[in-house]
């Protein structure tokens with residue numbers, strides 16, 4: 001009984017070690033510092049990112065871009081009414 005349990009535990013530990021080794025071999029997201037477990041990642045100006053962080057980053061960039069465009073647009077269209 002105990003033997004059986006130990007066997008399972010050993011297998012579990014081996015599995016954990018294999019999992020750790022696999023995680024160690026994965027690139028780390030520069031944003032959340034977690035190993036990227038998906039098959040794909042995103043190479044950004046800030047380094048490799050996991051999908052989730054890349055989305056957040058893209059939204060940030062988009063927001064900044066829109067803000068810049070809005071500022072330009074406002075400056076170009078701004079008229080004073082006398």
Ligand SMILES: [Zn+2]
Nearest residue numbers: 029032050053
């Ligand atoms: Zn991330």
